[in-house]
Amino acid sequence: MDIKYIDPFIQSFSEVMPQLGFCNIQKGDLREKGQELTCSGVVIVVGMVGAIKGNVVYRIGFDTAKTIASTMMMGAPVDELDEMSQSALAELCNMLTASAATYFYNAGINIEISTPTLFHGPNISVSMSSRSVLCVQLNADDNSVEINIAFEE
Amino acid sequence: MEETRIVIVDDSSFAITLIREIFETNGFKVVGQASSLEEVKEIVKSTKPNLVTMDMTLPGTDGFECTRAVHEIDKNIRVIVVSSMMDEELIKEAQENNVSAYVQKPVDADELITAVKRVMASEELYKFLSEEYFGVFKEALMDGMNRMTKTLVTYTEEYTTNKEYESQGMTIIIGIIGKFSGRMLLDLSIKTAEDIAAAIFKREPKNDDETMAALGEFSNIVSGNACSILNRKNKALGLRVAPPSILHGDNVLIAASCFNTTTAVSSTSYGKLLLNVGFQRSEEKWT
Numbered sequence: 337m338d339i340k341y342i343d344p345f346i347q348s349f350s351e352v353m354p355q356l357g358f359c360n361i362q363k364g365d366l367r368e369k370g371q372e373l374t375c376s377g378v379v380i381v382v383g384m385v386g387a388i389k390g391n392v393v394y395r396i397g398f399d400t401a402k403t404i405a406s407t408m409m410m411g412a413p414v415d416e417l418d419e420m421s422q423s424a425l426a427e428l429c430n431m432l433t434a435s436a437a438t439y440f441y442n443a444g445i446n447i448e449i450s451t452p453t454l455f456h457g458p459n460i461s462v463s464m465s466s467r468s469v470l471c472v473q474l475n476a477d478d479n480s481v482e483i484n485i486a487f488e489e
Numbered sequence: 490m491e492e493t494r495i496v497i498v499d500d501s502s503f504a505i506t507l508i509r510e511i512f513e514t515n516g517f518k519v520v521g522q523a524s525s526l527e528e529v530k531e532i533v534k535s536t537k538p539n540l541v542t543m544d545m546t547l548p549g550t551d552g553f554e555c556t557r558a559v560h561e562i563d564k565n566i567r568v569i570v571v572s573s574m575m576d577e578e579l580i581k582e583a584q585e586n587n588v589s590a591y592v593q594k595p596v597d598a599d600e601l602i603t604a605v606k607r608v609m610a611s612e613e614l615y616k617f618l619s620e621e622y623f624g625v626f627k628e629a630l631m632d633g634m635n636r637m638t639k640t641l642v643t644y645t646e647e648y649t650t651n652k653e654y655e656s657q658g659m660t661i662i663i664g665i666i667g668k669f670s671g672r673m674l675l676d677l678s679i680k681t682a683e684d685i686a687a688a689i690f691k692r693e694p695k696n697d698d699e700t701m702a703a704l705g706e707f708s709n710i711v712s713g714n715a716c717s718i719l720n721r722k723n724k725a726l727g728l729r730v731a732p733p734s735i736l737h738g739d740n741v742l743i744a745a746s747c748f749n750t751t752t753a754v755s756s757t758s759y760g761k762l763l764l765n766v767g768f769q770r771s772e773e774k775w776t
Contacts, residue, residue, distance in 0.1 A: 383664015383672070383731025391664070391734045419653070422744040450664025451769050453672055454744035455656075455736055463701045465732030488732065 341388070342366065342470050344439035345483050348432050353476040356428070357407045364473030364480065371469060373462040373484060377401060378417070379455045380429040381462075384437075386447035390487035391465050392436075394429045398456075400479045401425055417456060426452045432483075493609050496521045496532055498555055499544040499571070504594070508542060508571065511598045517605065526550040526558060533562050539612070540605060543588070545572035545579070553586045560587060567608045571596060611668075614725055615770050618669055622719060623647075623751045626673065626766045629715035630755070637707060638688035640758040647753045656741040657761065658682070659701075661708040665716060667728035671768035672746075673712045675704070679737065681760035688759065705733040 350361045377397040384390055396404065398417065405421030406414040408428060414421045429452045437447050464486040471484045495517055499505045509519045521532040525548060533541065541559050545552040556568045570583055573594040583591055589611075590604040631642045658679040665671045677685075679700075686694040686703035694700045709730065716728035750767025 379736065381662050381664070381734050381736075383662075383666065383734075385664075385666045385729045385731050390732060393734065419745055422653075423747055426744065426747065448666045448670075450666050450670045450731055451672055451746060451748070451767075453662050453664075453674070453746065455660070455741055456744065457738055457741040460736055460738040460741050463705075463735040463737075465705075465734055486732075486734075 339366075339470070340443075341485060341487055342472050342483075344436040344443070345392070345432070345485065346472065346474065347439045348435035349474045349476070349481070349483075352428075352431050352435050357410075358476035358479070360475075360477050362475040364475055366470070366472045369469040369471045369484065371464050371467050371486075373464065373469070375460045375462065376458050377456065378422075378425060379460050379462060380426060380452050381455070382429055382433045382452045383450035384433070384447050384487075385450075387440075387445045388447060388487045390485065392429075392433055393462055393464065393484040393486075394432070395482040395484065396425065397480070400481070401456075403479050404428065404476075404481075422454050422456075426454045429454075493517050493540055493605065494520045494536065494538045495605075496523060496529075496536060496538040496541045498523045498529055498541060498547070498552070500524045500547050501544075504544065504571075504596075508596060508601070511596065511601055512605075515598070515602050523555075524548070526555055529555045530558050530562065533559050533566065537563070539566060540609065541566055541568045542571045542592075542601075543568050545570060545574050553582060556586045556588055565612075567612055569601075569604055569608060571601070614723065615669060615768075617723055618719065618726060618768055621722060622715075622768060623753070623766060625718050625722075626711070626715045626764060627753055629711045629718065630675075630762075630764050633707060633711040633714065634757060637710070638685060638758070640688065642755045642757050642762070644753050644755045647751065649749050649751045651745040651747075651749050653742055653745050656736070656738075656743055657763070658739075659704070659735065659737040660741065660743060661704055661733050661735050663708055663712045663733050664731035665712065665728055665768070666731065667716075667720075668726050669728075669768045669770065671748075671766065672750075673708070673715075673730075674743070674750075674763075674765040675708050675711070676743070676763040676765065677704075678760055681757070681762060684759035685757070701735045701737075705735055708733045 378401040380394040402414040405424045408424045466486040520536040523529040543552040567589040569590045575593040589608045686700040748769040752765045
């Protein structure tokens with residue numbers, strides 16, 4: 337899969353996270369993965385259709401998810417991943433994907449996105465919609481969010 | 490189409506007269522007017538409009554506070570801001586306050602009427618989708634099961650909720666995109682998934698990949714067929730489906746969505762199968 341499809345997500349993360357109270361944005365590993373992902377924590381799935389068709393799966397560990405939700409809610413303590421913090425995280429992924437869609441649009445690639453669905457659990461396996469998956473790790477103040485992208489052109 | 494009943498909120502009686510005349514000349518019904526937060530609450534409660542035009546500057550309050558008050562009474566009432574002030578900051582705040590359109594004063598009659606028609610058409614379309622979609626998805630699931638496994642689906646329970654629930658083992662999620670975006674979820678136990686896959690292949694699946702491929706394709710067909718039927722009923726919906734993602738594991742919880750979804754519990758020849766579908770009211774595309 338062409339690596340150019342990852343750039344809009346990196347741009348979007350760098351733009352959105354500072355608006356939510358995170359200062360230091362860093363790009364971590366970028367790699368290609370297989371279709372199967374396993375995860376402990378929070379998984380958020382957003383569908384995409386248009387010039388390219390596929391899914392974006394955000395993976396966030398439990399502790400990181402709580403820290404991000406707390407920051408998004410002006411520092412309100414988040415001990416449990418309750419409905420409010422789940423809603424904040426789903427909204428975060430909606431914003432990140434919508435903003436990435438705008439960057440795609442500016443690059444001449446028109447896509448539209450579905451509503452996000454959030455899952456959580458200690459042991460989740462995700463089978464992505466295409467065989468090759470691009471994965472980028474992005475950090476906001478040392479809070480790591482993994483973005484997995486499966487597209488068919 | 491349902492009659493549009495309008496309340497005009499403005500602190501200037503001149504502006505109210507002008508806006509009322511534009512609406513009445515174009516065949517819309519103005520059911521009330523208000524100039525303060527208290528009046529807004531009172532008039533909206535008593536006249537039950539489906540559209541409110543909102544000035545931004547009002548004595549002792551502002552258009553956004555009044556918009557929130559309107560939506561506290563009924564979140565389905567659409568609000569169009571009609572104000573002399575219009576800048577990026579205000580438009581952003583208007584969107585955050587669920588305002589459906591923004592028209593700048595001096596009011597151009599065509600612009601206002603176009604905004605009202607656009608907002609109400611979208612409202613009408615969402616209502617149509619809300620009434621139609623679940624029956625269509627249930628039918629598509631029955632049809633898909635019948636055609637792919639030659640067995641029947643019987644629905645035992647149906648409810649609308651936005652509460653978290655625990656997966657039975659496997660969840661197939663399909664994002665839906667169009668005039669309104671949403672999702673379809675199928676949830677079932679691993680055993681049920683394997684048995685459905687076996688019925689589709691007419692042999693035992695060789696491995697988990699085959700089971701997931703079969704269920705992915707099955708879900709794709711169900712959601713694709715359902716969306717096609719809805720599009721045929723009203724082509725303005727323009728619904729399309731994203732490819733399936735499949736999640737499985739122990740104790741996987743599926744979070745509540747920010748909009749109501751409908752769930753039907755069904756009994757199949759292979760075990761319990763849960764169908765969950767929902768659409769979000771679209772955010773207006775601002776021009």
